[in-house]
Structures are given as C-alpha cells and as structure tokens.
Amino acid sequence: MKPDLFEAPDYYNIDDLLTEEHKLIRDAARAWVKRDVSPIIEDAAQKAEFPKSIIPGLADIGAFGPYIPVEYGGAGLDQISYGLIMQEIERGDSGVRSTASVQSSLVMYPIWKYGTEEQRKKYLPKLASGEWMGSFGLTEPDHGSNPGGMVTSYKDMGDHYLLNGAKLWISNSPFCNVAVVWAKNEEGRIHGLIVERGMEGFSTPETHNKWSLRASATGELIFQDVKVPKENLLPNKTGLGAPLGCLDSARFGIAWGAIGAAMDCYDTALRYAKQRIQFGKPIAAFQLQQKKLAEMITEITKAQLLALRLGQLKNEDRATSAQISMAKRNNVDMAIKIAREARQILGGMGITGEYSIMRHMMNLESVITYEGTHDIHLLITGFDITGENAFK
Ligand code: TGC
Numbered sequence: 001m002k003p004d005l006f007e008a009p010d011y012y013n014i015d016d017l018l019t020e021e022h023k024l025i026r027d028a029a030r031a032w033v034k035r036d037v038s039p040i041i042e043d044a045a046q047k048a049e050f051p052k053s054i055i056p057g058l059a060d061i062g063a064f065g066p067y068i069p070v071e072y073g074g075a076g077l078d079q080i081s082y083g084l085i086m087q088e089i090e091r092g093d094s095g096v097r098s099t100a101s102v103q104s105s106l107v108m109y110p111i112w113k114y115g116t117e118e119q120r121k122k123y124l125p126k127l128a129s130g131e132w133m134g135s136f137g138l139t140e141p142d143h144g145s146n147p148g149g150m151v152t153s154y155k156d157m158g159d160h161y162l163l164n165g166a167k168l169w170i171s172n173s174p175f176c177n178v179a180v181v182w183a184k185n186e187e188g189r190i191h192g193l194i195v196e197r198g199m200e201g202f203s204t205p206e207t208h209n210k211w212s213l214r215a216s217a218t219g220e221l222i223f224q225d226v227k228v229p230k231e232n233l234l235p236n237k238t239g240l241g242a243p244l245g246c247l248d249s250a251r252f253g254i255a256w257g258a259i260g261a262a263m264d265c266y267d268t269a270l271r272y273a274k275q276r277i278q279f280g281k282p283i284a285a286f287q288l289q290q291k292k293l294a295e296m297i298t299e300i301t302k303a304q305l306l307a308l309r310l311g312q313l314k315n316e317d318r319a320t321s322a323q324i325s326m327a328k329r330n331n332v333d334m335a336i337k338i339a340r341e342a343r344q345i346l347g348g349m350g351i352t353g354e355y356s357i358m359r360h361m362m363n364l365e366s367v368i369t370y371e372g373t374h375d376i377h378l379l380i381t382g383f384d385i386t387g388e389n390a391f392k
C-alpha cells in the first residue's frame, strides 16, 4: 500500500467549533492510525485477519469506552470526542472501527448502564484496557431487522440459567472473551446475559469468505445448554428497548465513522486527480472530475455538520433515536457513494490494494447493512415524522 499522506478536509472550518481537547484527542487518534494502522491494514484485509496487535493502541487512544467514566477504566470523554475517535479509526478501516464500536457501545455500554456495580467493576476495566474483548449477540439466522422475534432463550434452573440458541453475524465473536447476549426468558421478555468464553456448550465459529470488513473477525455465537451464573444477568433494563438503547450509541459512532472513510476516499482521489496526467493535463482539470470532487466535499461537509450537531444534542442528552437513525443512514450512504466515485477517479489503479478506496467501498457494504439497514433507518424516520409505524 502507498504511504499514508492523508490530509483531513475541513471546508467549513468546523475545527473552529471544536474545543482544544477535542482536537488533541482527534489528532492523537489520527497520528496513531497513520503510524500503526495504515501500514498493516491492507495486508490484514487481504489475508482476512483481524490485526490483534493493534488492540493495545486502540485502548491507548481511548477507543474502548471513550465516554465510560474513568472510575471504570473508561476515558470519561464527551460524545463529540467519542465521535471524533470513531471518525479517525474508520478513516483507517471500518473493520477496526467495528471492533471499537462493539467493545464500547455494545459491550461496555450495556454493562455500565444495565449492569450491577459488581458487574461494572469486574468487566469494564478489563474491557477498557483491551485485556478482554467483547461481542454483542442480537442478530439471529432468522431475525435480523426484526430482532424482537428472536428465539434464543433461557430457563431459570434455580441456581443458574440454561441458555440455548444461536446468534449470527457477530463482530469480534471468534476471539471474544465475553459476549453480551440478548435472549428471552420463559415469559418471552428479552434480557441481557454476560456469557464468558470457556462456559461449557458455548462456541464461536468464524464466518469465512466475506468480501467486506475483512480485517474484522465475524462469526456465530452458539449456545447449547450453557449454564450461565445468575449474577451474569443484566438486571437494570429489559425488553427490546435494552439492546436498541445500545444500538443508539453505536449508530451515533458510525455516523461519525463513515465520515472518516469518506474523507480518506476524497483525499486520495483529489491527490491522484492532481497528479495523474491524461491528454496532456492533470485529470483534475477536466470538468467531469471536478464535478465528482466538488460534490464529494459538499456531501462530506454536510455530514460533518450533521454529526457535530448530533454530538451537541447527545452531550445534552437530547438526541432522539430517530435523529441518530437519520445521521447513520445519511452519512453511511454519503460515504459509500463517495467511495464509488473516488474509485472511478483512480481508474484501474482504484481497484488495487495500493490505495485504500476499494477496501473502504467494500467495507461500507457491511456498514450500510449492520446496526439497522438503510431501509430500516428510512422507516424509522418515516415513523417519526408521520406517526405511522411501517413495521407493524
Ligand atoms: P418497537 O416495538 O418499535 O420497539 C420495542 C421497544 O424498543 C423501544 N425502542 C428503542 N429504545 C431505545 N433505542 C431505540 N433506538 C429504540 N427503538 C425502539 C421502543 O420504544 C419499545 O419500547 P417498549 O418499552 O414500548 O417495549 O420494535 P420493533 O420490533 O417494531 O422493531 C423496531 C425496529 C425495526 C426499528 C428495530 O427493531 C430495529 O432497529 N431493527 C434493526 C436491527 C438492528 O439494528 N440490528 C443491529 C444488530 S447489532 C449490529 O449490527 C452490530 S454491527 C457492529 C459493528 O461491527 O460495528
């Protein structure tokens, strides 16, 4: 892969709206991605391997639990800092951002928000340091967009719970130490359970042959009569709203992360267009290429402003789930369109691993599907503005 020459676009001087602390955090993450992610990520993606060597670095930049209080090992930062860290990581690779999103918003968040003090103290510091890695099991083979239909269930056996079922498409599953698993009790109510690797009957086979998110490990979570200690139940929130609350936090991070992937594609295409000579002049001089680049920076700028305003609302605890859905949907769609256009600007070179664009483009096919598909988020907005629920 070519050396990482990334220069972040900031067409509307959005940096002026950030605090010095935001910029320091963002710049530290940016420098780390340049130094430790960019040189290895293409090889990891080609080999379809998650590069475990970057786990300590992710912990060091505060990517595991950015907003989790310091007393539990988190970084105690605000939501805009969290977003900026996700943006920088996804600038490197969406799969690496996935690992951080799952660890922070889908594993640490539910333990912090819905767990007991004992659970917080036992799990959060180890997850924040990367000593333990987590996964989040909501999706099932027959229940993706409709997680409320899940069939994974547990029975109360008196001194423990007995868990049965299977989860599919689970990021980090093949190497996770713990999994936050959503399952129904005997009354059909959804609860979260912390399942630990090593529990008898718990297995995590890897899903192979992905063309997308190749530097992130994806797999299944299979439970065959797994005895889960009663103290591993998350007691403080039940029902589908519990996992969906975690998704709000992760979707917020994705709305920022997608900007990172888009910025990288734009920056790469702009540099290439200025250098590549055809018909005696740089291709950047042709109006068709200028149209592509001008539209890219316009869309990136709009997405940056959307994310920043959402971050302000989230800091004030005023962001609604529907507002988060709109930002996730818009910004991922923006990024995937920019990746496709940027790839064309590079001509044949765009399909090679010399440049990051094709990898971003393929990664974003997962990002537009997970954490609620493009269609589902549109229907969430539709429900919010009309009051008519298309899911029922
Ligand atoms: P519905 O009846 O509307 O709601 C059930 C309960 O949940 C509440 N609720 C929410 N709570 C918090 N946050 C949200 N975003 C919420 N949305 C709904 C709702 O108020 C209700 O509460 P209550 O107290 O009345 O029971 O549920 P529904 O069955 O009609 O489904 C609604 C729908 C389709 C929007 C929802 O299920 C959905 O979002 N589906 C998409 C599924 C999804 O996003 N899966 C993601 C799996 S995890 C993942 O992809 C990780 S990828 C990670 C990575 O690698 O980065």
Ligand code: FAD
Residues within 6 Å of the ligand: 102, 136, 137, 138, 139, 143, 144, 145, 146, 168, 169, 170, 171, 172, 213, 218, 366, 369, 370, 371, 372, 373, 374, 375, 376, 379, 390, 391
């Ligand atoms: P389906 O729900 O079967 O949808 C198929 C198509 O039908 C989509 O286009 C969808 O938009 C459309 N559709 C569905 N319902 C409607 C409707 N009501 N109206 C209109 N159109 C509709 N899940 C986890 O729990 N944890 C993870 O860590 C995780 N990581 C993932 C990593 C990767 C790489 C991928 C690809 C997925 C991951 N997922 C994870 C699962 C992801 O959240 C689901 O794939 C996603 O929610 C969609 O579910 P599905 O694939 O079953 O598609």
